[in-house]
Amino acid sequence: QVQLVESGGGVVQTGRSLRLSCAASGFTFPIFPMHWVRQAPGKGLEWVAFLSNDGSSDSYADSAKGRFTISRDNSRNTLYLQMNSLGEDDTATYYCARDRDDGSFDYWGQGTLVTFSS
Amino acid sequence: SYVLTQPPSVSVAPGKTARITCGGDNIGGKSVHWYQQKPGQAPVLLIYSTTDRPSGIPERFSGSNSGNAAALTISRVEAGDEADYYCQVWDSLIYHWFFGGGTKLTVL
Numbered sequence: 001q002v003q004l005v006e007s008g009g010g011v012v013q014t015g016r017s018l019r020l021s022c023a024a025s026g027f028t029f030p031i032f033p034m035h036w037v038r039q040a041p042g043k044g045l046e047w048v049a050f051l052s053n054d055g056s057s058d059s060y061a062d063s064a065k066g067r068f069t070i071s072r073d074n075s076r077n078t079l080y081l082q083m084n085s086l087g088e089d090d091t092a093t094y095y096c097a098r099d100r101d102d103g104s105f106d107y108w109g110q111g112t113l114v115t116f117s118s
Numbered sequence: 119s120y121v122l123t124q125p126p127s128v129s130v131a132p133g134k135t136a137r138i139t140c141g142g143d144n145i146g147g148k149s150v151h152w153y154q155q156k157p158g159q160a161p162v163l164l165i166y167s168t169t170d171r172p173s174g175i176p177e178r179f180s181g182s183n184s185g186n187a188a189a190l191t192i193s194r195v196e197a198g199d200e201a202d203y204y205c206q207v208w209d210s211l212i213y214h215w216f217f218g219g220g221t222k223l224t225v226l
Contacts, residue, residue: 035215044218044219045155045161045206047206047216050215057213059212100166102149103206103215104151104163105151105153105163105206106166109160111160
C-alpha cells in the first residue's frame, strides 16, 4: 500500500535551517509529482511547495519562496524540503503529499512537527 | 493569490444532510477537491475533480460547483463524519495550489 513517512522535524531556533525528508513506498515514486503542505497548530492547511515527477519543475508559496527548496531523489524514493532562515511563523506540522496529476493530493504522510525554541 | 472562502463551522443532526460551501471568484470554471481531516490525523481526499470519489469513499459524499461557489454535500450524516473539511483548487497558470480556510462539521 502507498506510504509516505516524513522525518526531520524538531525544535529549532530562529534563523536556523532544517531539512525534512519524506520516504515513499508502495507506488512508483518517479512518476508522481509531489508536494509539501503545512498546518500551523490549530490552523488550516497551507500549500508550501511542488515538485514535478522528474524534478525539473518546482513552485513555491510566497511564504516559502527564497527560503525553502524542494527536491527529490527518485533512486531513493525520497522527497526533501530544505528550510532556511526559519522563523516562528514556520511552526507547523509539515506533510508530504502525492499529486494525482490533476492537482489533488491523494495520499498524505502522517506529518512531521517543526517548533521553535527561543 | 486565489482566495477560497469557507464557513468556519456547520452543524447538523445525525441522519440529516450537511452542505459545506467554498466560495471563490469564478470557481465554477475550476476543478475543486475536498479533504476531510479528523483531529490528530492527516487529511484524506474525499472528492477530486469536483465530483469524483476515490475508492473507499462512501457515496454519501458528493461535490458540486457552479458560478462562484462549490459545495460538498454529506447525506445521512453520521457521528463519524465530525471533522474539519477543506476545499482546494490548483491554478495551472501559475502552478500554485490553494486551500480554503476549513469548515468544522459538528454532528449534534
